[in-house]
């Protein structure tokens with residue numbers, strides 16, 4: 012719990028200071044879909060590369076503590092875990108649903 016209490020303020024700062032925040036894992040297929048969709052928005056110049064923060068939980072030190080902290084603040088344990096403009100979006104299916112409804116580009120502006 013001590014570790015999580017230290018991580019939560021850092022996590023909130025990353026979420027608040029970046030237009031898009033994505034916690035993901037290198038081997039996760041849902042994460043790959045999310046990264047691919049976000050990558051396409053960068054290619055289309057809807058989003059700037061520097062406006063996206065990627066937190067790769069399986070390759071950073073204390074990744075499981077960061078995942079616990081994400082659960083604490085978002086109520087979601089799975090990855091990807093996506094925030095846009097500090098609003099919790101959810102996982103890959105939630106992000107893809109926004110895209111299908113034509114709502115994602117507006118959120119990324």
Ligand SMILES: N[C@@H](CCC(=O)N[C@@H](CS)C(=O)NCC(=O)O)C(=O)O
Nearest residue numbers: 039040041088089090091102103104
């Ligand atoms: N419905 C979720 C599925 C995400 C999911 O199941 N992710 C797996 C990894 S591929 C996960 O987070 N498993 C638990 C863990 O890695 O701790 C979505 O669309 O994002």
